[in-house]
Amino acid sequence: MTSTYAVHSEGLEKRFGAVHALRGLDLAVPEGSICGLLGPNGAGKTTAVRILTTLSTPTAGTARVAGHDVTGDPRAVRRSIGLTGQYASVDGDLTGRENLRLFGRLQGLRGAAARHRADELLERFALTDAADRPSRTYSGGMRRRLDLAACLLTEPPVLFLDEPTTGLDPQSRESIWEGVRQLTRGGSTVLLTTQYLEEADRLADEIVVIDHGTVTATGTPDTLKAAIGSYVEVVVRSTEALPDAGRVLGALTGGEPVLDRAAATAGAATTDPALTLPRVVRELDAAGVALLDATVRRPTLDEVFLRLTRRTTTDKETAA
Amino acid sequence: MSDLTATLGSSPRDAIAMLGRYLTRMRHAPGMLVITLVAPLAMLVLFGYLFGSAIGIPGGGNYREYLVPGLFVSVAANGILTGMISTAQDQQRGVMDRFRTLPMSRFAVPFGQTASEVLVAAAGLLPLALAGLAVGWRVRGTAGAALGAFALLLLFRWAAAWIGQYLGMLAKSEETAGQLASLTFMLPMVSNTYVPTEGMPGWLRFLADWNPISSVVAACRELFGNAAPVAAADAAWPLHHPVTAALLWSLLLLAVFIPLCVHRYTHTDR
Ligand SMILES: Nc1ncnc2c1ncn2[C@@H]1O[C@H](COP(=O)(O)OP(=O)(O)OP(=O)(O)O)[C@@H](O)[C@H]1O
Ligand SMILES: [Mg+2]
Numbered sequence: 001m002t003s004t005y006a007v008h009s010e011g012l013e014k015r016f017g018a019v020h021a022l023r024g025l026d027l028a029v030p031e032g033s034i035c036g037l038l039g040p041n042g043a044g045k046t047t048a049v050r051i052l053t054t055l056s057t058p059t060a061g062t063a064r065v066a067g068h069d070v071t072g073d074p075r076a077v078r079r080s081i082g083l084t085g086q087y088a089s090v091d092g093d094l095t096g097r098e099n100l101r102l103f104g105r106l107q108g109l110r111g112a113a114a115r116h117r118a119d120e121l122l123e124r125f126a127l128t129d130a131a132d133r134p135s136r137t138y139s140g141g142m143r144r145r146l147d148l149a150a151c152l153l154t155e156p157p158v159l160f161l162d163e164p165t166t167g168l169d170p171q172s173r174e175s176i177w178e179g180v181r182q183l184t185r186g187g188s189t190v191l192l193t194t195q196y197l198e199e200a201d202r203l204a205d206e207i208v209v210i211d212h213g214t215v216t217a218t219g220t221p222d223t224l225k226a227a228i229g230s231y232v233e234v235v236v237r238s239t240e241a242l243p244d245a246g247r248v249l250g251a252l253t254g255g256e257p258v259l260d261r262a263a264a265t266a267g268a269a270t271t272d273p274a275l276t277l278p279r280v281v282r283e284l285d286a287a288g289v290a291l292l293d294a295t296v297r298r299p300t301l302d303e304v305f306l307r308l309t310r311r312t313t314t315d316k317e318t319a320a
Numbered sequence: 321m322s323d324l325t326a327t328l329g330s331s332p333r334d335a336i337a338m339l340g341r342y343l344t345r346m347r348h349a350p351g352m353l354v355i356t357l358v359a360p361l362a363m364l365v366l367f368g369y370l371f372g373s374a375i376g377i378p379g380g381g382n383y384r385e386y387l388v389p390g391l392f393v394s395v396a397a398n399g400i401l402t403g404m405i406s407t408a409q410d411q412q413r414g415v416m417d418r419f420r421t422l423p424m425s426r427f428a429v430p431f432g433q434t435a436s437e438v439l440v441a442a443a444g445l446l447p448l449a450l451a452g453l454a455v456g457w458r459v460r461g462t463a464g465a466a467l468g469a470f471a472l473l474l475l476f477r478w479a480a481a482w483i484g485q486y487l488g489m490l491a492k493s494e495e496t497a498g499q500l501a502s503l504t505f506m507l508p509m510v511s512n513t514y515v516p517t518e519g520m521p522g523w524l525r526f527l528a529d530w531n532p533i534s535s536v537v538a539a540c541r542e543l544f545g546n547a548a549p550v551a552a553a554d555a556a557w558p559l560h561h562p563v564t565a566a567l568l569w570s571l572l573l574l575a576v577f578i579p580l581c582v583h584r585y586t587h588t589d590r
Pocket of ligand 1: 007009016019020040041045048195233
């Protein structure tokens with residue numbers, strides 16, 4: 001029954017003077033899984049990662065990584081983790097190959113092993129051609145790949161990636177994602193932060209949405225989408241019928257209907273799983289509304305993200 | 321227990337890997353190294369030939385012979401500048417963060433960095449010594465004393481590198497470090513490097529006499545046997561016992577700045 005968490009934090013708080021960056025952050029990431037920490041700018045993602053990787057100390061609360069307390073035994077934590085920071089954390093004056101060899105040696109690989117492992121990873125991240133140029137001449141995507149490669153030298157049990165794909169083209173993004181997946185197949189745990197729900201959706205087993213330094217939603221990508229509910233939209237034959245259509249949809253969903261005269265559409269959001277397309281059509285037909293089209297669709301990822309983070313913003317504003 | 325031995329065992333290896341990093345960087349971006357090598361030669365020409373004719377040496381010795389040991393010491397003191405800039409660069413770019421998350425000894429980064437500074441200084445002293453010989457500087461003491469002088473210079477460079485590293489960690493950004501750099505450039509000016517302190521106004525002379533750089537310069541002049549005029553009767557204690565004072569200063573600076581650096585390296589919390 002004692003499930004083991006690779007990352008486990010309780011009530012993490014961090015203050016920078018007047019700024020309250022984390023307000024009681026609770027995380028529990030099971031071993032071998034990928035956790036996507038999702039949040040808008042300033043949510044506290046980087047602050048959380050810095051505490052979990054022993055770069056910063058919490059003002060209050062506790063955190064354990066790979067079973068070790070981050071403040072009590074930071075050295076043991078460092079032996080179990082890899083970090084790719086939000087900003088490049090390789091040495092720009094060294095070549096890609098030299099960077100990987102150096103970080104390999106610093107993680108205990110002997111000379112020949114470090115050289116061999118460096119070559120292997122350069123190959124895997126398509127950096128062999130650029131391997132002997134100073135890494136400051138790399139493009140953003142190449143530097144990001146080198147950054148990630150530097151974390152994978154010893155396949156750490158727990159890997160932290162702070163916005164690993166921000167600013168990357170789809171191809172580079174895909175190669176980073178593949179690197180991450182490969183790592184978890186070997187049993188490692190990954191905590192990655194992102195501002196893109198799509199990324200979390202594609203990669204993560206569980207998504208933790210944070211805003212203003214606390215968790216605002218947790219779940220699998222599917223449960224988060226389900227919690228937001230779905231969106232009903234109908235196209236009417238004549239715009240005269242729009243008010244009627246709006247009234248019916250409002251009654252069905254209990255939500256505020258949205259009418260669009262130009263497109264002749266009426267729509268409303270719902271969280272009621274029992275609301276099906278046939279029922280929508282039957283009710284509108286009974287009310288004498290002639291339809292051209294009707295859909296019940298799941299929200300787009302962007303809508304989910306906006307809903308999950310905007311709600312807390314408005315809460316804060318009304319509370320203030 | 322085995323944890324502790326593992327830590328101690330890996331420290332030298334980590335420090336050597338870090339030393340390798342600084343030397344490789346220097347190979348790729350040799351700007352700083354070139355400045356370290358060329359700047360003292362420029363000062364030798366500037367002071368030795370341009371200003372030197374206007375500077376009188378007590379006892380009436382050859383000014384260039386008086387100057388060269390001073391320039392040796394400014395090479396050593398330069399460690400403050402280069403240590404500060406390279407540390408501030410690391411700090412500003414994310415690479416220091418990665419070092420901090422690696423399971424290596426917290427001494428490895430600062431020791432690797434300062435050890436590379438000592439090697440740079442050794443490389444910088446050689447061309448200056450050759451140029452010095454060409455313009456009339458001579459080793460007039462014993463070979464042993466001369467070796468002692470070079471060892472003292474490297475020790476002082478090591479201490480200077482620790483000071484620089486600490487300032488670099490405080491400065492955090494390259495810009496701030498660059499601004500501080502112009503101040504560190506002044507340090508040899510307020511000493512006996514270029515001119516005897518006897519002619520300075522009282523308060524300035526006090527600063528100059530107690531400047532660690534003055535002790536090391538006077539010690540080098542004594543060890544090389546270069547026109548070492550007996551310190552003026554009213555000179556401060558360090559100038560009467562320059563070798564002892566230079567050693568004490570170096571050890572004191574190390575004793576202060578090594579713990580400061582290691583503490584700061586471990587506890588920086590952005
Ligand atoms: N060193 C610091 N001093 C003062 N405030 C800070 C510091 N570091 C972070 N903050 C503040 O803490 C809050 C959270 O910052 P954090 O960098 O963790 O956000 P984030 O979620 O990583 O944002 P982004 O998506 O922009 O990277 C912000 O309000 C930020 O201004
Ligand atoms: Mg961030």
